[in-house]
Amino acid sequence: MEFQKPSPNDLAPLYQQYADVAKSHIADVSGRRYEPRAYFQEYVFSTDQELSYPDTSVWRNGEQFPVVITHITAAMRGNRQRTDEQYPQQGSPALISDYSMRIVSHDASYMSSEYLPIPAWHNRRNAASDVFGASTTSWIFDHPTILGNRSSFKVQVRLERPPIDTEGGASSRICSVKFDCLGVNTRRPYNLGARLTLANDGLATFDSSKLSNTVGEPLQVIGVTFTLGSEAPGFMADITQLRARIMVDGTGTSQSWSYGGGVSPMPHEFVPVSLLGITSGLCVCHKLPGKGWLWDPGQGVDPTLKYDGSIARATEEAVMLGFIGYTVIT
């Protein structure tokens, strides 16, 4: 039988435009700028709920620029009621095996017309070491973004619930963020990092002066890493307890990199950072085929989730779903 290699002309419009967009990985020679994006939604399941239909407008590109989605991530929401953070029964990441997902767009299903268990979507290694895997999320961008001279990151974080004294003998959490950068001109590596202490579930903002570009040249930002720990020796905090919002002041769109929804009493731009762990993190990570999906403004998909477990849930559970990618500023 004649073998035909797929050619660019064969590609559907969803991918066709991307071939042009994705030519430059590092240098911003095309005049385009890239900014990471993360869309997320909480799918909340009460004790007797089989299906969850939250607001799906989250899964639309609501910006004026095209967005490329490269990864789908999913994780259980960290439980707020349990006291043992190490093995929260109803927040255990393993419970995601009981949930299935289906993605539909324009009457076409992605992967399968049936609901597939979410772990069956997992096709990319992103496990970190057990030493810090539960408390770390690392996201290397598909396209670096530019941080101009004198520009700075504005990073805000919140905990899902206040830290509990009995957890590792500490009543607070130490959160850190680090951006890995390269100098555009010198190719010199830079790290912009900051840390702060979270004593409760209130909003906290990292010191922007430590996240500013003061090196005298524009920076290519290639990734971000979050960690959550405590002063107690050897204690790993649960990264699923942490949410964050990242914005850039002075370069790019100045919009939040994340946008989502859910019933959580959180601002809709605070993404659970565990969903960002496409490089390393405690989440199911599905890499989309090829270069990903291109969403023009208004385009998107409709994912629905279903509970497949055979045992009744004792409490409400929530699955967090994330679509990770970047926007192309033309």
Add this chain to the structure above:
Amino acid sequence: MSHTPHYISQHGDVPDMNVEGYATGRDEALYEPRALWQVVDVPFTNQLGVEGPEVVLEGTEWQNGSRYDFVLTHLILSPINSCVTNDAYEVLQNVTVSVAHSASPIDVQRFSPALGQCLPIAPSPTFGDLSMGQFMPYDSSPRQVPPTVNPRTRAVLFAQPRIFDVARWQFDMPYRLVRRGVVQFGLSSLGAPNLGVNDDAEKLNITMGFDEAWSSGSAFRQQMRTSRGRLLAVNGAGTPWGSPLQAGPSLDANTNGVAWPPESQFNPRDWQRQETLRGGGDGSGWLQGFTVHLPNNNGVRGLDNLPAADGYPPDSGVSLATRLAVRAKTTNGGTNRSWWRDGAPLVLVSPTIGAGACMKLQTPIRLGSREQLRITLRSEGKNNLLAAVTGGIDPNPIEQDRESPGNHKVGVSLTGYAIVKD
């Protein structure tokens, strides 16, 4: 991302690789998955610094018995028939392995930097970045970015497959499957942990899925053919860890007496029913890989029902990958030959995501027809292990073995593909 096997390129045969998960191909060859595997007992002397006797694996298990060349890209080692705890994997810490190509002395020399010498296998879940870089040299650096500023952790451990209960093989090469081609894929029934929560713990709804891509048709160019809801016949009686896995024909000696129960096979009718998922063109699709999902969450939900002192890991599900046998072959397409000897433990054919310790070979091994490999396993003395699992359940047999000199059941495999080209 491209992958160019050095050894192949000398022959001008450089196929496109399937790293990004999109079907490509530039030649007429067919690349069918292949794995060579064996489960053996590795003796430990239990004396510090005293090596155990060598275990040499050779023969038909490691011979390319087909007319087509094999290209082997990954080496997997795993404890077999064990509970997935940190301790169980420490068995492998003191095991070394070497691979030699018996057909040509020249090849031995060629492979000596990567394969001719013993490779320390250190798959402890607590080892760090450096040793993982040696052991699991997957390319993790972002494109054109110096690795010195790469924050990615190279450590790829067992936590994730253990938590998410998945085993996956993303094929090195997309496997072209013609229209009406069917992959016969199935699991065997072997003993499974009896979590003691309720009867449902012994009934597992498994999902088997094959990613398939095509060149034209619908907007989404990739689908997954799935077989769901198959009740896996397991043995809920006896010890929590069942009877040891036996290699070869004795695999059938399961307490259930059914080696390949129909309910845990990918039904060919289910496969063909999803034929319509394909796009246009000539009807060929490219299989990208397969995933097996073995949920065992009843143990998690029932965690409160189990005394903590029992030591039951809440995420023991993926240990089934070390206890379940798997087989695969293509009908109406491909070579119509088994992809590996029937009965390979699932963990030994899951190089992408799995419970085993996997190393991507720096230089793929090309194994010609009738050529064979020689694998040498050696243990070094005493395992510095913790005490056996204690409490209200029977300890893992492997844990018991550690208390005295004895054997540890270890599985080793090499995975890759056959180049089917006339």
